[in-house]
Amino acid sequence: MHFRIAYLNTHSSRNKTDDVQDLVKEHNIDLMCITESWLREQGDEPIIAAITPPGYTVKSYPRKDRTGGGIAFIFPSNDSSNYVINTSTSTHESFEAASANLQSSSFSCHILCVYRPPRSKKNCATNEFFLNEFRDVVQTLRKKYTRFMIVGDLNFHIDVPSAPETKKFISLLNEFELQQKIHVPTHKDGHTLDLIITPLSDNYTKNITVIDKTISDHYLLSVDLNTQKPSKTKRTVTSRNWKMLEPSKFSTEFHEALKTLNNTRRLVLELFFELSLLYSLLRLSTIAGGDSISCEP
DNA sequence: GTAAAAGAGACCATGAGGCG
């Protein structure tokens, strides 16, 4: 199994909790990146719980100063997977960004999820200002990580390369030897707004797909990392076979033994464990997941 | 004249409040 990353601009996750959860399960997504979550800093715990599939964690980075916007990640909880995902956010004036750092024993990749809202009364940042801020981020990624990926909605019409804003953006990508890998419409109006960007030297992504899930006005982007998802290691656990316990024999000896002891809770418990040890058989089982552990009586 | 910036209107989602 490959490690699958997906991205979707949900245009509010608040009223699509079931859709989002189904999406993660249906497409076997290991890291779901969401922009325009429209989640809030406080009071949205029930909504976050509703979009969280069993065994998964949601990290929400809501917009702080006003409603709308917001980035969220959905990924398996660390205790149910054999890799670790650490998330964080960074502050920028012209766009929102949050990172997910994937780390397994054999592979690592840094995923930056970006949402750049269009210009409005509340967002006065010009294209030039955005490009300068974005340049700093790209520069840092280039210096810090060998494998990284930028996903998100930057509100450039990438399908119109002649547009002046698009030209400057593409030029910035070229300057840092980056490639934009989405070449089909990602928005209901036919424009390519949602992007996946990796270094030109990228040999770790494959199977890029764009699907209209009709959840929002944007389409779902999906990409597989060219690494096998670390399979859960086999571990041996020691357990007791309680089915082997003979209740009548256990009861008789338990009551006999009680007569010889002080009637304290601690001693009774100790006795119980000794007898259970005596009358149940130890068995070894090999199960999937985590490091080998041992249980001593 | 052209490109960028700004404004207006349409549309959609959300939440509060009123009503039956």
Add this chain to the structure above:
DNA sequence: CGCCTCATGGTCTCTTTTAC
């Protein structure tokens, strides 16, 4: 409690204005 209405906020698209 559920439904409806309305105000608010956000985005997109088109048009107008401004700067070079």
